[in-house]
Amino acid sequence: DIQLTQSPSFLSASVGDRVTITCRASQGISGYLAWYQQKPGKAPNLLIYAASTLQGGVPSRFSGSGSGTEFTLTISSLQPDDFATYYCQQTHTYPRTFGQGTKVEIK
């Protein structure tokens, strides 16, 4: 199975900060990676698919990059609505594994 490791697991940041979350795959997955945002008590929300394609309706401050085994999610200017937990997911092979999550909290 492909393992995904996110770093950091926890991040404290201020409104306006640039935030970067990394997701590393245990083997190459080309560009088959998605990113989700989840708020407490809510279902996840797809932000980015195919490593760098922004899902419709998602603010342009979110961006994704990477290929192979290393990927990043960047929030260019953190907004109050962005404090949440973020997950990566590989869509290259089954089982469709998720990273362990990165919680972004207010500094």
Add this chain to the structure above:
Amino acid sequence: EVQLVESGGGLVQPGGSLRLSCAASGFTFTSFAMSWVRQAPGKGLEWVSSISSNGIGTYYADSLKGRFTISRDNSKKTLYLQMNSLGAEDTAVYYCAKAFLGGFDVWGQGTVVTVSS
């Protein structure tokens, strides 16, 4: 409106069974693969199972050890998850999700499964 609505969760004793349902609306159900994802209390997301648009291809997490069965009824636009031999480790919120170009773009609100005596 594109919508997924799960049902069938509840309290079940260890060793028991439960069948979850997910009713789809607002999109062409027969065109998309579907999946179940769960989240144990305070934990991260765990992919459980996926099924192809025509129901022929099914895929499962290794950890399930053959206890769960995914299925779909395209005439009813409904996804199912049959869960047998449930244990405490299966306690979670179960989400159904629609596959889209490699990601899951539509999610239900989740249904809670609690395994306890």
